[in-house]
Amino acid sequence: MSPRFVELTRGASGLLLAFLSIQIPMLVGLIRSRARLAHLALSPVPAVALTLIMCIVITLLAPLLKTLGAPPDSGPEITVAFALFIAAGYAAGRLLIRKQSASASYYRRGAVVENAAAASRAPPAARVARANGGSLRCDGALTLAGLTVAEDDETKHFKVIGTTGTGKTTAIREMLRAALERGDRAVIADPDGGYLGRFYDGDRGDVILNPFEPDSVRWNLLGEIDNDYDVDQLARSLITDHGDPDRSWSEYARTFFIAVTQQALSSRVTDDRELYRLLAKASTAELRLLLAGTSAGPFLEEGNERMFGSVRSTASSAIRVLEYTTRQEGTSFSIRGWVKHGAARHSGGRGGVLFLPYKAGEIAALRSVISAWLRVAIFEAMGRGEGDQRLWFLVDELDALGEIDGLKDALSRLRKFGGRCILGFQ
Template identity: 30%
Template sequence: MPLWIWVGVAVVVFNIFIWLGLKEHEFQLDLMRCYSTLWTWVGGDKYHLINLTLPGGKMVHLPMGYVPYHPAVVEAWEKTWRIVWATFVIASIVAAPVIMWFITWANKRGSDILKERHERGAMLVERPVLVREIKAHNQDQFSQECRSGTPQRNPAMVAQLSLPDRVELGIHTPYSIAGIPYPWRLEQSHTMMIGTTGTGKTTQLRSLVSQLRKRRHRAVIFDLTGAFMEAFYSPETDIVLNPMDARCAPWTLFDECRNYADFVSAAAALIPSHPDDKEPFWQNAARMLFIEMCIKLQELGETNNAAIAHHLMQADLKSIHSKLEDTVAGPLTTEKAARMAESIRSVLNVNGQALRFMPDPVPGGPPAFSIRDWISTQHRDGSIMFITGSYNDLELTRGLFTLWMDLAVNNLMRLPKTRDLRTWYLFDEVHALHALPAIEHGLQSARNYGGAFVLGIHSFDKLVSTYGLQNATALTGLARTKLILATADRTTAEKCSEFIGSREVRQMDEAYSYGYNNTRDASTLTPRKAIEPLVIPDDINNLPSLRGFVKFPDGFPATRVELQWKSYPDVAVGFAPRPEFKPTEYVSPEDRRRRAKRADEGGEGGTEHVPNRPVNGAKPVLEKPEPQRERSEAERAAAGIEINQPQALTTLAIPQPAGTGEQAVTSGPRGVSPGPQQGSLTPAALDGRAARAPMMAGMGNAVTGARSGQDMPEMGRSAGAERSADRTGDTVREDRQEDQVIRELRDGIAVDNRDHHHHGHDHDHGLDDGYGMAD
């Protein structure tokens, strides 16, 4: 091909010179010389006479062989040869660069033909290319918002303002991830960071926290390592929620839930069920029990964590049923199905036991904290809510952590809609919690309310084990920005490869054929299209620490990134243990009223007494010296067995009919004289004791039978055990009453009407709760 280029150039140049340099008669003389040479070469007669026309027009006769030697012909022929040599030189000069260009182009063309060619699909570009593309996009969007806003602003002037000034004016300033700015307002498209331990997830999350601190945005951070507390905690603005941390703010569920639906949502977060379980009966029943008890306690005014533990987790089944018998949870707590009831409560206790250790708000102590109020309070800019813990305590606190995160997400969506970023939700390890019921809805809708999620996971399989395959796939799809770091398992690497994307490429297949003769050898190129991943899973598995890939939504290409580790000075300890880690003490409403009264009187040493006037329309009852912990059925049975021992009997005071003013005292081996408590009994209380005289007489017979060697009724089984099949329903109820009386005899206290008439519709719960006399 280069030779043909030279020939072509030479022909063009030669024709130009001939047309410009030779006259017509000279061209004719050159042709006659060529004709004479050809005549001689074919053997023609050299002496054949011809007519030769000279330049002046004169015609001469001469032999054919003499034509090349005629002076006019020689002169014209020499001139033609000069033109030929000039053509050669000029053609070479002109054709050389053309030939070089052609050779270069041909080589490049050949290489391009053999190269894979991107047809469509995702792209992987160099980091500077992506940064330029995003900055250009953000500048266009920034200019449009400045011109279309109210009031209109000059983009050039706004760009010169400092970051705090822009934030103060409500002008969006993009965050950055791995040193690359987010495309305009795509922080709220949510982010997922995927990588095994030590690859850089926490490094990037701390970078985000540093950026939001500068912008004074709020955040909810789930911190299992204390890394965020150590670097960013400020006691003036931030909140710590961790029942095992001394800095934990007092909190109660009743400050978060205003109606029945709120309790339903909270119960679903506190008591989880696996998404693949279609009918989680035990979890649903435990939720119903928890919801109805919280509603009942709210009606009674006992809105604290200790009340939930006291009345639901520690109370006996009979006491629970007495409170919930008129609710939808009543059938779940009946003693006729005690085994099922205790199983349901065990599900609740396992998941909600952290509530027992959560500090309650107390007068004169730190103010109560409410997630609902914190989310809705607009003036607390820059505040961070740290939900902290450790892997050692996670079995105890996982349910409570899940509840708090769920409340934080749900309460955001109660706010008015906005395009501006309000609150970040940072989950360093989202699969460490139970499945959050609100997280999928939050990822779908939070961007409309100013929320941005960042989810960190170690492996996709772990996310599937928590949320199920379908929900895990939905979560990874809703978090559209991906930071992919090194992974430890093949499944996660394959998922990450899918997140980065695939492309369609055209490839050239080269085939060779060989023949017997060299002229039959050949090479054939055949184009072929194929779909292949941009990054194969093995490349992701073998990534070094702090290196990975970033993929943004909205058509931006993926790129390789390298994180920069930064050391943050410690401003606080990651975990400050409580001096005494024990369940929060339960204080009855009456005790709270007495303490408040003593505080109003200016001292704590005043005499305590039981008021002689009715409270809330109910009759006064005998006050216990201390509120005793409610016993399970097994404990009561054990107490009843002790009656067999003569030393266990106490004084039994049976009041005489009203008006006599006398009491019949039956003394056992350890008799006691009437003390101040018995002397302070009101007539109403005496009437209540007189009403129980026949029952106590029957109990005496039972005790006598026990002493004579007769078998006592079965009372040693655990709470929820079934009674013997041959006992009738009436006998069962009578035995339970006897069990209760035996316990009362052992405790040496009076019993109010609620113990044996808890099924009545005129029962006042507030009376017993107020005086600490609940079962």
């Protein structure tokens, strides 16, 4: 070690070298810990304190170093001293930020669980801005348990799970009320008519669809068909694969339904009564003539009587609702037409709700058709152009209806069409 360098380690120059040996590594540690600019600017203060401490430590270690063969002012002693200073400075820079991070809570990323009481004390504008990522636009903001729901989160859908008495329906009503007040539209599968009794507004153009309700419109199955492929979509909605492990009989029943419906349309049939008669009651001889040359024709060949009986039974069970709807005298109604021709208030419409109420005693008769109606509405919404339709699909007590065909796929696709789903589970 040169005498000149040893001279620099003494006196004021030595203190300066010691300080720099602490300060520079400390800055490196702070920068690597992503410290704020204020922390970097104030770093000389702890660096001075640490320099004094380390000078005392080195002085106390001098006898030990001498015993180990490193006399004072020797190269080994100075090297060890600088190594300790550098290590202490870097460690201090890392530890300072870690300690402050542990004692101070601040947002980095991810979801934030917020106390409802604290959030409710914030001014309304602040709550809306916080929920909407800083935007103060409040177009009838939704709330859930008193907390504002960000508009971008509405189309991510809501799943409300809880046992009886936990407040599922109360939470759903809170969101639905705000949505309807701002002019959104909704399709509601309504157990026991609870939502119908609370939210129905005839002046808004609300519609009731249930063949057992006196104020209900009359569903027109043939009115749902504008194109050939609509028949396939209806068949898929009405005749699902649930309860058919190998799906064969469901597929046969859909083939039969599609063929009969297409032939009926070709014959200018416009009345659901006639369609239901053909599907459920027409003789084998009549159907053999009607379906000759179609994909369902082989079902009626000689020797296939038992097979055709099973196919027809499956199809008839799926469209049994026509037995009830064809008795109604109400206004003819198309679900696809309701979705297509209506609009939320923000798009120039007047909103409106399509209620699908059902009582406990009606579940056996209506379970499958309510699921089918929901599927028709969902797929019609996805058949329109991309945009914010503000159309809600509410299914409380989903367990009572069972699986809705296509719902899982719809949840991932409805977002870009402005569809919003609320699903309630026990």
